[in-house]
Amino acid sequence: MSSRFDDEQWDQIRATLEQNPTKYGIPQREYGSVVLASFNIRKLGAIACSE
Numbered sequence: 001m002s003s004r005f006d007d008e009q010w011d012q013i014r015a016t017l018e019q020n021p022t023k024y025g026i027p028q029r030e031y032g033s034v035v036l037a038s039f040n041i042r043k044l045g046a047i048a049c050s051e
Contacts, residue, residue: 005013016023027035 013024017026022028029035
């Protein structure tokens with residue numbers, strides 16, 4: 001499986017996150033907090049099979 005982004009695009013994403021960590025919807029880190037995430041594995045399989 002190939003990556004959707006090339007190295008230059010990943011560098012741009014990382015630079016953007018460095019400047020503005022909440023740009024892509026990632027919650028701001030706070031001491032004593034926990035961030036939980038989940039995903040629908042059934043949907044993940046459908047996306048992977050459609051490529």
